[in-house]
Amino acid sequence: MTNTFKALTLFSVLLLFLHSCKETKPDKLVEEVPKELPSLKGSFANSFYIGAAINEHQIIETDDKGIEVIDREFNTLTPENNMKWMYLQPVAGTFDFEFADKYVALGEKMDMFVVGHTLVWHSQLPDFMHSVKDSAAMAAQIKNHINTVVSRYKGKIHAWDVVNEALNEDGSLRASLFQQVLGDEYVEYAFQLAAEADPEAELIYNDYNLWKPEKRAGVVRLVKRLQAKGIKIDGVGMQAHWSLVGPTLEDIENSIIAYSELGVKVHFTELDVTALPNPWDAEGAEVSQNYEEYEGDETMDPYRGDLPDSVQMQLAKRYQELFKLFLKHEDKIDRVTFWGVNDGGSWLNGWPIKGRTNHPLLFDRDFEPKKAYSEVMALKMKDKVTYNKIPSE
Numbered sequence: 001m002t003n004t005f006k007a008l009t010l011f012s013v014l015l016l017f018l019h020s021c022k023e024t025k026p027d028k029l030v031e032e033v034p035k036e037l038p039s040l041k042g043s044f045a046n047s048f049y050i051g052a053a054i055n056e057h058q059i060i061e062t063d064d065k066g067i068e069v070i071d072r073e074f075n076t077l078t079p080e081n082n083m084k085w086m087y088l089q090p091v092a093g094t095f096d097f098e099f100a101d102k103y104v105a106l107g108e109k110m111d112m113f114v115v116g117h118t119l120v121w122h123s124q125l126p127d128f129m130h131s132v133k134d135s136a137a138m139a140a141q142i143k144n145h146i147n148t149v150v151s152r153y154k155g156k157i158h159a160w161d162v163v164n165e166a167l168n169e170d171g172s173l174r175a176s177l178f179q180q181v182l183g184d185e186y187v188e189y190a191f192q193l194a195a196e197a198d199p200e201a202e203l204i205y206n207d208y209n210l211w212k213p214e215k216r217a218g219v220v221r222l223v224k225r226l227q228a229k230g231i232k233i234d235g236v237g238m239q240a241h242w243s244l245v246g247p248t249l250e251d252i253e254n255s256i257i258a259y260s261e262l263g264v265k266v267h268f269t270e271l272d273v274t275a276l277p278n279p280w281d282a283e284g285a286e287v288s289q290n291y292e293e294y295e296g297d298e299t300m301d302p303y304r305g306d307l308p309d310s311v312q313m314q315l316a317k318r319y320q321e322l323f324k325l326f327l328k329h330e331d332k333i334d335r336v337t338f339w340g341v342n343d344g345g346s347w348l349n350g351w352p353i354k355g356r357t358n359h360p361l362l363f364d365r366d367f368e369p370k371k372a373y374s375e376v377m378a379l380k381m382k383d384k385v386t387y388n389k390i391p392s393e
């Protein structure tokens, strides 16, 4: 062999080798990287839906990081604000469906269990409703609102929070605008109208502090009243705006059992766990509460930077205990929805004191999963994890 030939042969072998590397290496890499990443929705798929309330930026898809997390982690959505009465019907008889339509389209695109929130609630009502003082006029308003909204999304909204926060803390009916003008019957009326407008949709009564024994008794009375009249009600929504220390697992468990015994499903509709001081012992989620005197008070807002590790651990442990309880009763629970996607977007940065930095969810301000996320996921790791598709780059 001439030296030139030898050199050529060596060169060809080298080329072949390089070529084969090029051919096989990427394939091998593709095989080694899991095609799908674990997610909340995948991991809990055999137990219950996992969801988030989404805001306007997410609905119109301008929040890229938020959209990525929503698509990857959740299989049910709730609109945080955009389907409330004041936004859907700001002026009597004039409806604005711009964001609600986009919300429903996004839910369809992402193959979500789509929740409607909320039809009849005394908060976030348009001004004109406050001047409706006559019972026939109030009944007509409720009828028009429910018929128009529920029919528009028939078959597309899978569950409705039909009536929100109708009860006082002692379980009696709240003297809301609706109750004052129409009497207690407004609850039945709303459920009946919703059932007629979309017989397939799941109909939910939603409220906060539903772990409280007296309020629990009030829900039981309310559900039984509807059932006795043959009016459809499918679920009780426990809002679940909770803290690191309360409510107790026992109180939550007793409510899950009590509601389930009525033959309805339990939905945790607005889960978040505040990490901030609550010196006034406020419980629940009365949106009208506003402690202005504490605005700017640093002692009320101690975690303006990152959450300290010790508190991060407390939050993780609290979430793990809650999810352990949910799993124990997964046969009774249809859904667990967080009230927001990440800490930065949580309403608890503004309520009940404006301008605080709260850390109540599973994703931090950069949309990265927190320790609480891993602890919740760890509950399912022993089972076969169902994987979800890799987020697009």
Ligand code: XIL
Pocket: 080, 081, 164, 239, 270, 285, 287, 347
């Ligand atoms: C809250 C929203 O998160 C806020 O953005 C808004 O300013 C007030 O309402 N119970 C409910 C929710 O049923 O609709 C509330 O949402 C939180 C308490």
